[in-house]
Amino acid sequence: MTNELISVKIIRNKGLVSVVEWNDAGRFKRVIIPREAVIEDGKDKAFTSEEVLDMGIPYGASWESRIKRSFVITGAKVAEQLEVSGIWTKKDYDNNPSIVQQAVLGAAREILTELYSVAHSIPRQEE
16 A cells, blocks of 8 residues: 555535545445545645555445346347437427436336336535
8 A cells, every 4th residue: 555645526524524535447426534634735635645545435335235236238128218208200209308317217117117216325524
């Protein structure tokens, strides 16, 4: 583990802690860390060490661990939903963007149902 400084975005400072966000190899993460561990450069940039981030308390819902199944939205499922919604031609597509969006969401209905269930099972926390 290096003590390299990592660029972070300060989401919130409260008391002696900060909630920070950073891009970790293409995936955004948020943790709660001591406010004193955040170095601000006065130009809207902030940094902290990799070690501090590794020891931070994870912030937010752990969606991956809560969603138990893997989901796949196939092209065939999207096509089916487009057809059911009456989108058969480019003109249909161009003239009905909200129906197209609803068709895609229809293809993702199983995922949305699972997310709804997961979100409502998480205890509410104070922000």
